[in-house]
Amino acid sequence: xxKRNLMAGVSAAACILGAQAAGAVEIxxxxxxxxxxxxxxxxxxxxxxxxxxxxxxxxVTFPYADYQTRIVAANMAKKGPDVLxxxxxxxxxxxxxxLIQPLPQEAFPHDEIEExxxxxxxxxxxxxxxxGLPTAVRSLALFWNKKLxxxxxxxxxxxxxxxxxxxAKALTQTDNGGNFTxxxxxxxxxxxxxxxxxxxxxxxxxxxxYNEDYSEIAYDGEAGTAALDFYTSLQKExxxxxxxxxxxxxxxxxAGRAAMTIDGTFRLGSFSSIEDFxxxxxxLPANADGMRSNYASYFANAIGSGAEGEEKEAAAAFLEYLxxxxxxxxxxxxxxxxxxxxxxxxxxxxxxxxxxxxxLKALDYAHTTRFVDEAAQxxxxxxxxxxxxxxxxAPADSVAEAAAAEQKIIDDAR
Amino acid sequence: MTIQEAGxxxxxxxxxxxxxxxxxxxxxxVWGFLALPILFYSVIRFYPTLDAFRLSFTDWDLxxxxxxxxxxxxxxxxxxxxFWQVFRNTFAYLIIGTPISLVLAFTIAFFLxxxxxxxxxIRALYFLPFITTASAMAWVWRWFYQPAPxxxxxxxxxxxxxxxxxxxxSTTWALPSIMVTAIWAGLGFQIxxxxxxxxxxxxxxxxxxxxxxxxxxxxxRKITLPLLKPTxxxxxxxxSIGFLRIFDxxxxxxxxxxxxxxxxxxxxxxxxxxxxxxxxxxGYAAAQTVVLFTILxxxxxxxxxxxxxxx
Numbered sequence: 001x002x003k004r005n006l007m008a009g010v011s012a013a014a015c016i017l018g019a020q021a022a023g024a025v026e027i028x029x030x031x032x033x034x035x036x037x038x039x040x041x042x043x044x045x046x047x048x049x050x051x052x053x054x055x056x057x058x059x060v061t062f063p064y065a066d067y068q069t070r071i072v073a074a075n076m077a078k079k080g081p082d083v084l085x086x087x088x089x090x091x092x093x094x095x096x097x098x099l100i101q102p103l104p105q106e107a108f109p110h111d112e113i114e115e116x117x118x119x120x121x122x123x124x125x126x127x128x129x130x131x132g133l134p135t136a137v138r139s140l141a142l143f144w145n146k147k148l149x150x151x152x153x154x155x156x157x158x159x160x161x162x163x164x165x166x167x168a169k170a171l172t173q174t175d176n177g178g179n180f181t182x183x184x185x186x187x188x189x190x191x192x193x194x195x196x197x198x199x200x201x202x203x204x205x206x207x208x209x210y211n212e213d214y215s216e217i218a219y220d221g222e223a224g225t226a227a228l229d230f231y232t233s234l235q236k237e238x239x240x241x242x243x244x245x246x247x248x249x250x251x252x253x254x255a256g257r258a259a260m261t262i263d264g265t266f267r268l269g270s271f272s273s274i275e276d277f278x279x280x281x282x283x284l285p286a287n288a289d290g291m292r293s294n295y296a297s298y299f300a301n302a303i304g305s306g307a308e309g310e311e312k313e314a315a316a317a318f319l320e321y322l323x324x325x326x327x328x329x330x331x332x333x334x335x336x337x338x339x340x341x342x343x344x345x346x347x348x349x350x351x352x353x354x355x356x357x358x359x360l361k362a363l364d365y366a367h368t369t370r371f372v373d374e375a376a377q378x379x380x381x382x383x384x385x386x387x388x389x390x391x392x393x394a395p396a397d398s399v400a401e402a403a404a405a406e407q408k409i410i411d412d413a414r
Numbered sequence: 415m416t417i418q419e420a421g422x423x424x425x426x427x428x429x430x431x432x433x434x435x436x437x438x439x440x441x442x443x444v445w446g447f448l449a450l451p452i453l454f455y456s457v458i459r460f461y462p463t464l465d466a467f468r469l470s471f472t473d474w475d476l477x478x479x480x481x482x483x484x485x486x487x488x489x490x491x492x493x494x495x496x497f498w499q500v501f502r503n504t505f506a507y508l509i510i511g512t513p514i515s516l517v518l519a520f521t522i523a524f525f526l527x528x529x530x531x532x533x534x535x536i537r538a539l540y541f542l543p544f545i546t547t548a549s550a551m552a553w554v555w556r557w558f559y560q561p562a563p564x565x566x567x568x569x570x571x572x573x574x575x576x577x578x579x580x581x582x583x584s585t586t587w588a589l590p591s592i593m594v595t596a597i598w599a600g601l602g603f604q605i606x607x608x609x610x611x612x613x614x615x616x617x618x619x620x621x622x623x624x625x626x627x628x629x630x631x632x633x634x635r636k637i638t639l640p641l642l643k644p645t646x647x648x649x650x651x652x653x654s655i656g657f658l659r660i661f662d663x664x665x666x667x668x669x670x671x672x673x674x675x676x677x678x679x680x681x682x683x684x685x686x687x688x689x690x691x692x693x694x695x696x697g698y699a700a701a702q703t704v705v706l707f708t709i710l711x712x713x714x715x716x717x718x719x720x721x722x723x724x725x
Contacts, residue, residue, distance in 0.1 A: 068694075072476050093694070097477025177572050179562040190670035244583045246564055247556065248670060375692040379671070386675045390585055
């Protein structure tokens with residue numbers, strides 16, 4: 001209570017004395033509107049302010065659709081945020097546009113970051129400097145409908161790609177006209193499947209999607225073709241699903257009309273309201289050699305380029321707190337997203353959790369695609385699949401066409 | 415006469431206490447009120463329109479300061495097969511959509527005009543889609559077009575033993591499927607306007623024609639259609655602009671693969687939207703906007719010229 005009074009006194013004094021007051025500084029934190037994220041952040045700010053009575057953090061939020069535009073506009077007007085949240089895939093653009101600055105190395109030593117965080121934070125590194133750190137990360141997993149599995153007499157989710165096809169076949173149901181009533185596996189490139197193809201299937205078929213720094217396409221060849229062939233065969237040969245069934249893969253799964261679908265941690269909230277059946281989560285299937293891969297992504301927190309002097313110090317202190325184990329635990333509880341630090345994430349309790357476990361295990365071997373324009377690159381993958389599914393183009397030709405188109409997008413952006 | 419006219423003017427001027435005449439003051443008031451919308455339009459409509467021309471010659475990507483790059487954006491656009499595909503799609507919406515919707519609207523209006531039974535009710539039914547939110551309607555149709563057993567249309571086709579149609583998932587059928595919903599949505603408005611036009615034709619012309627022994631077809635061709643011309647011109651221009659700007663239906667019916675499959679339904683406005691707000695390639699998007707502006711201008715002027723009153 002006394003502490004709170006003291007704090008109130010300090011902030012009142014800060015108001016009176018204005019910016020000149022030594023040791024009292026207000027910083028702005030920006031993120032997009034998403035209920036649980038805003039709530040979690042409010043709680044984090046409260047705790048941070050209690051520990052750092054001389055710093056006040058003001059949270060400012062915008063609808064997701066406007067978010068990037070607002071940051072750019074504010075930056076042009078020199079009123080940008082001190083700390084902001086950004087999708088890792090925006091980093092190139094934000095660095096080039098001078099919206100964010102490198103994290104000070106004294107507060108964020110590189111060896112510690114690389115030691116403590118999952119390797120996917122590499123995606124925030126440009127020219128030897130880290131430009132942000134995530135509080136939480138997301139990965140993909142296989143969601144399976146326990147009720148449908150039980151009805152078909154199948155014990156558990158498939159472990160390998162071959163098992164995936166077999167299981168899906170056993171679970172697929174059609175009516176007299178040959179129309180799907182239940183699909184064994186969803187086929188939805190516009191959903192998360194394009195990540196599955198890019199970072200998982202291509203690697204499992206012995207290839208690499210891109211070169212080391214993601215500046216060149218490496219999937220134009222056997223592995224990419226084999227991966228696409230496997231994917232499109234789900235619809236064409238094995239007939240365990242069809243693109244556009246129930247509009248979206250997640251909708252079909254929700255409705256209990258898809259036995260399996262691949263989706264991310266962010267879907268947990270929406271699936272938790274399913275009442276008609278129980279569902280489980282499993283790691284993405286391995287290939288015949290037992291090799292697994294995954295795609296992880298995250299929103300990172302970064303320091304705005306406008307923060308200078310004591311504001312920059314305060315911003316760094318706040319960001320350090322957001323990347324602390326304490327903040328990550330709170331974020332997992334409130335938002336349900338996975339901690340970005342190994343030791344916080346990979347506890348026995350978390351790994352044993354039937355829901356979080358499979359997602360967490362994936363983080364050690366997950367890859368993070370460095371998109372230059374995620375929507376456009378996703379479109380290339382969708383079109384590639386459609387050329388095979390709708391126009392019967394040979395997978396090898398379609399992959400080659402996609403590779404050329406995506407390479408052009410990457411080259412234009414760099 | 416002059417004395418009488420000058421007479422009342424003086425006391426009024428005095429009563430106003432100002433040196434301005436009644437006429438000047440009224441003009442000031444009028445312009446005072448008009449200034450607001452004019453200013454508003456200049457700032458939020460005309461200035462951005464003109465600025466788009468300037469931006470189309472730059473490489474602005476929202477983050478950096480725009481740099482002048484000449485006609486590079488235009489060269490890139492005209493050399494891009496994707497742009498020409500979108501261009502063809504846009505004209506497909508226009509060239510197929512406008513005549514079909516106008517013929518349909520006229521036919522319905524022509525016969526509805528003679529129907530007395532449940533006239534208002536039928537008219538309301540036709541008008542209903544026009545006042546419904548485009549996105550809500552698009553989502554309903556999206557589910558109609560699903561494969562059986564989810565989609566109503568395909569389920570029906572299956573029941574009567576007909577083959578399934580892929581509708582939105584086919585590169586051939588997706589554009590017509592979307593166009594049907596757009597035509598249906600705009601029909602109600604066109605019917606109302608046509609009916610107003612029909613009612614405005616004096617009955618005496620018809621009576622005179624009948625007395626002279628002109629048949630129904632002759633009346634339609636010689637009296638109704640010519641006298642309906644102003645209405646038709648208005649609707650042709652209105653519908654054309656609507657089809658050239660089509661966006662809501664396409665975007666909402668293909669959100670997973672916007673303008674797909676394989677770009678077969680993508681209109682120019684959707685391309686502009688994606689270039690600007692998904693790829694943040696503002697300069698290039700501005701160049702595309704200039705093209706759309708030019709097309710709209712040419713099409714509108716052309717139609718006004720073709721359908722001008724020769725009398």
